[in-house]
Amino acid sequence: MSRTARTQGEIRRFLDIGAVQVAELDLRGEEAEAALRPGPGSQPVTHGEVFLLVRRDGLPVGTLLGRVPEGADPTTALAALARQAHVQEHVQEQEQGRGRGRGRGQRQGHDTAEAAADAAGPPPPLFSSVVVATRERAGQLTRALDSLLAQDHPRFEIVVVDNAPVTDETRDLVQRKYGERVRYVREPVPGLATAHNTGLAHALGEVIAFTDDDVVADTRWLTELAAPFTADPELGCATGLILPARLRTPAQVLLESHGGFAKGFTPMTYDPQDPPRDEPLFPFTAGRFGSGANMAFRTEVLRAVGGFDPATGAGTPARGGDDLYGFVRVLAQGHRLRYTPRALVWHHHRETWADLETQAFGYGAGLTAYLTAILVNRPALLPAFLARLPRGLSHARGLTAVRDAGDAGNSGGAGAGSATPGDHGTRTHPWPRRLSRLQRRGMLYGPVGYLRARRAAGGTTGKASSGGRAAGGAR
Template sequence: MNTQPPKPGPIHVAQLDLDGPDGEVLSFGPALGAGPAITGGDVYTLVRIGGRPVATVVSRVPPGKSPADAVAADARARLARTGTPDPGGVRAVPPRTSVVVATRERADQLARALDSLLAQDHPDFEIVVVDNAPVTSATEDLVGNKYAARGVRYVREAVPGLAIAHNRGVAVAAGEIVAFTDDDVVADPNWLTALTAPFAADPGLGCTTGLILPAQLGTPAQILLESHGGFAKGFTPRTYDPADPPADEPLFPFTAGSFGSGANMAFRASVIRAVGGFDPATGTGTPARGGDDLYAFVSVLAAGHRLRYSPDALVWHHHRETWKDLTNQAYGYGAGLTAYLTATLVRRPALLPALLRRLPGGLARARAITASRDSGGAAVPGAHGAQDYPWPRHLSRLERRGMLAGPIGYVKARRKVRGVRLPWNTEST
């Protein structure tokens, strides 16, 4: 039986900048400013107004039609229907920041990410590469030969696991703020400023997250992942305050996946250290498979700090390309979700009553998110959160199987990391 979905053709990824919601085109082209010109076909476009991200649209450019004109027409129509999100907040001078990139044996991708980080417009930042359980010297050689002279710091963490690598980054960070991204992203030049400036404006802020969009939609697996929701959380800024729980989030704060993702997050350094950092038994590279970022978000909120989502803080993520990658990712999403919940209860048992009250609603939400859906043809990305995307039954089963395995994976991971101490104090896991 073939469990793969219908195979859509490649979709171009582009950026369009308008001078207003119904304005003229300021610029149009490939999302990352490189690659072949867009001449027609299906196009997934980030729409900006005066440089600020406000929406995405999916367009089909007819033969002989100007791609810029066709996409602009769709963008204006979209903004006329939905309006333009209020940017919100007051821009302040961002504090000194350390950017941590954990990596393992992906030197080529890391180089692309570091080039984009070195081009940031943030006034005061450093970059720390944490090489997690390396088996070759490729990452160390890359940083030493190409980036050390430009101020990039290299740190080796011998114990495998993304959360452990992130904790090592927190330990050595010199900045007041610690930002995290992955080695498979390209950061927008304004990313770090937009992600960290809110800390200067709000002393009670403990964490920020930002917008993640696809860098490529060239394979069926990439397109299907983005159709399923990808990593995008919309274009409206939002602040989550534990003292004033959002009325439209009845499962708050346990719907941590709605706050953001680990490829685009930042913490006040004093806060992430005070809450114990990332749980070493969660995350990629452990039997738990994920959940390290979700655990950290809930920990910060549980400690009374606010969390802000800022869509102006944009990174472009290179989704995995193959069907095997997607199946592994589906299983890992499910496992990471329940592993993080298990970690929260093990390490923060005071949250148990709140979690039990929300458990029925959480189970219903999990069933809805992981439900299989008829593709009805090719997958089309763009309508994030609408829950009308195609999602094959095979991937639905894998997600749910992962959810069942997550707590067991967490217990196994706890045994593996027993005795691992936080790098900034003597507390063990």
């Protein structure tokens, strides 16, 4: 069969993927009373397939993919699945002899300190800045800002960076609807990293959080994302959980069935002084740490490393990698990075096959572009990178490998449901070879794209000042 015929077959199978309802269910109290509600942007649950976030007393603990039979009560059916999955997870943890909350790269002493801090109650969060980079998407921006203004964090500001605007729509929206509650900054130079550097230059908070204009933030998102900085003075970066706001199109369902942007429900601390034993490529596997739609930094640390490289990120020839660059720069300076699944945002995934093609190429390009940026800006890391290169090539092949629909436990059949709370992203649909090829092609292009972007930017390396303009851009 020719490659063209295979691609056409993949697209036909892709178009047959059905929509999945998105909902969240909170198991409350000792009797585990269940409260079910639709996800942001979703309709109330009826019968059929459901992607479910399970909460325990308001806190996210896992996801599952379940099916509500026709005529059944959705809350009753999904609560039974959630309780069963929760029990299975608890038994597995006991058998493996591991406690909840242990993360890769965590030191035992640090775990003990965190446990003591949890028992004593959360400390007051630091004053925080939230930066949202945007470009000509006022409708989505409104949804994001409304959720940010509903945060329960006691002390924070919101800065909107309008990146290379063509119209005044974003400025008019912010000034007309939000007034002094949201600060508006215009950045004429395109590029997401540049926009984030502009936000960094204008931020007043001790912690600076970044999210996108296509998310809805959970009410406790900022509080949970900022809290680790108070608990750990050596922490330089924190990332959080990203779940789908809706799964209406085949593209959204396919992406989420292969994990989406989620990094699981186990909190993890990555410590350069105690590298995770199960990640010999650390810290160059930065994609495991989190994503740019849900990340925060200690402001002084991010400024000290020069912010983000403006030759990376969406809106530049590099196509991406700005967030990964930031993670590695902070770790390379000796600071820890914390992944906390309690800090949740709901992301509106791209909706079409063409979007997935663009995204696959961009992810591949961003991966190698960020690695190029790291080695150009921090040549002292070259020996460590070369030592890891053989394993890195193996890892790269794994990233683009074609997944079999059954390799992670197919949960899309006629059964009631599957997946434990910690097992996000069961692969219910095969990953198209076309998308894997595009990602590999992007990986080959990434260094070239980065060097082109760097040349266009005049060879700058991403310095961000503590005040005044530093750059612009958005997805």
